[in-house]
Amino acid sequence: MAETKKKDRGLWFREMKSELKKVVWPSKKTVLKNTGTVLLCSLCIGVCIWLFDFVVVNAFQMLIGVLGG
Template sequence: MAETSSKKPGFFTKVKNWFKGIGKYFRDTRSELKKVVWPSKKQVINNTIVVIVVVLIASVFILLLDMLFGSGMSLILDLAAKL
C-alpha cells in the first residue's frame, strides 16, 4: 500500500484562506441584501399599528384573567381561613 503524502497547509496559508473567507462572506452578504424587498413606509406604519393594537388587546385580556383568578384565589383563601 502506498501512502499518499499530502502536505498540511502552513500557518500563513491558513491565515490567507481565513481572510479570503471573510471577504467572501461580506460579498455574499451584500449580494443577498440586494435581493431583499424592503417594505414601504406605509406598510411599516400599518404593520406597527397592527402590532400595537394586538399587544393592547392581549394585555387587557391578560389583565382581566389576572383579576378573575386573583379574586377567585382570594375567595378560596377566605373560605379556607373560616374553616
Template sequence: MAENEKLEQTTQAGSDKADKAKKDKKADKQKKPGIFARIGKWLKEMKSELKKVQWPTRKQTINNTLIVIACVIVVGIFIWIFDFIAGSAIDVLLTFLR
C-alpha cells in the same frame, strides 16, 4: 505461512489507506482559503443577498407597527382581565377556608 502473508497484506492495505487519508487532508488544507478571504467572501455574498430582499415601504412599516401595538394592547387587556378574575376567585376561596 499463509496466515503471515495475509497479515502482512492487511497491514499494508491499512497503512496505504492511512497515507491516502493524510494526503487528502493536506490537499484540502491547501485548497481552503484563509480566514480573511472567507470573511470577505461571506460579506460579499451577504451584501448581494440583501440586495435581493424586497424591503417594505414606509406606509407598510407604519401599518404593521400599528397592528402589532394594537395586538399587544388587546392581549395585555385579556391577561389583565384573567388575572383580575383569577385573583378574585382565589380571594373568595381563601375567605371560605378561614
C-alpha cells in the same frame, strides 16, 4: 492559512452584500400598518391577561373569605 481565511471572509462579505441587494424593503406605510397591528394585538392580549388575573385573584380571595382563612 491566514490568507485563506481572509479570502473566505472577503467572499462572505461580497455574498452578503449581493444578497442584501435582493431584499425588498417595506414601504413606510407598510411598516406603520404592521407596527399598529402589533401594538393593537399586544394591547388586546395584555387586557385578556389582566382580566384573567383579576378574576382569579378575586375568586381566591372569595374562597379564603368563605373558608375562614
